Amino acid sequence: MANKPIMQRLAKWHIWLGWLVGVPIAMWTATGLFMVAKPIDEVRGNHLRLPVEQQALIIAGSDLATPDAQLAEITMRMQDGRAVAILTTLDGVTSRVDVATGAPIPAVDAPAARAIAAERIAGGDKVRSVTFFDADEVPFDFRRPIPVWQIALEDGAHVYIGRDTGEIEAVRTSWWRWFDFMWGLHIMDLSEREDTSHPILILFAALSLVGALFGCILMFRRRKARVTASAA
Structure with missing residues (x-):
């Protein structure tokens, strides 16, 4: 009572x-x-876009964007104090060249990936492991088909650095991975976590x-x- x-x-x-x-x-x-x-693609109107044949990027007077290069995109970046052009071909192949000299820049190796993480990420010098993943074998928390170095930090964060771009492609903290899991539960899609x-x-x-x-x-x-x- x-x-x-x-x-x-x-x-x-x-x-x-x-x-x-x-x-x-x-x-x-x-x-x-x-x-x-x-579907989100239909909301965005992507289904209304008519297919357009992709054409090679050509810039008159440029040694980079020539008809033979078959480039789809050129992105300019400053890396290590120099202007760098990130080139992507129609076939999806990515490479870098020095804009001033036109010389190819080697793909990022493990020490270079460590240095990039240490320079651009808070706590990036506290590395637990460095692992390379091919485009068709990337970890689930990255989910982009490009070759990357995974810099696993002591605080649980994963820093992904493009082998061919020299750029930080993604940072996945422990909280992000839990958020991603909860998002998968929220939309009831734990396999891909994209179908809304x-x-x-x-x-x-x-x-x-x-x-x-x-x-x-x-x-x-x-x-x-x-x-x-x-x-x-």
């Missing part, structure tokens, strides 16, 4: 909490259902919205019953 007043108070607080959060929960589930109803519109997710989003709406309706019914009981 002593616990009855406590339980009654908890029930009362539960009702008031339901009034407070019921509408936002219904709003979140409704907007969530709307956002997962269509699939039948299972849409079904459960719809069921959640129905449940939230029922909860909001029942709060009015509970309040009406309490008012009737008080009047009696």
Whole structure:
């Protein structure tokens, strides 16, 4: 009997909490259902883009972008105090050259990857391991098909440095990996963690919205019953 007043108070607080959060929960589930109803590529209008044949990049008077080079993209960077051109061909092959001399720059090796991490990442000098991954064998927390060096730091962070670009391609902290796992649970896609519109997710989003709406309706019914009981 002593616990009855406590339980009654908890029930009362539960009702008031339901009034407070019921509408936002219904709003979140409704907007969530709307956002997962269509694939993100379709939302972005990518399905409307007509295919265009990719052409080689040619710059008149340039020794880099010649017709024979078959370049798709040139990106300019400052690396180690010099201007560097990162070249990507139509076949997806990436390399670097010194802009001033046109001389090819060797691919990043393990010591160079360590030096880049130490220079550009806080705590990057506290290295636990250095591992190279080919484009078709990259770790799950990277998920990009390019050859990279993984610099595993003592704090659990993974720094990924492109072998052919000399750039930091990604930084994955321990928190990021947990966030990525939770994101996979959130969209119900633990295998790829990219599909935000699939039948299972849409079904459960719809069921959640129905449940939230029922909860909001029942709060009015509970309040009406309490008012009737008080009047009696």
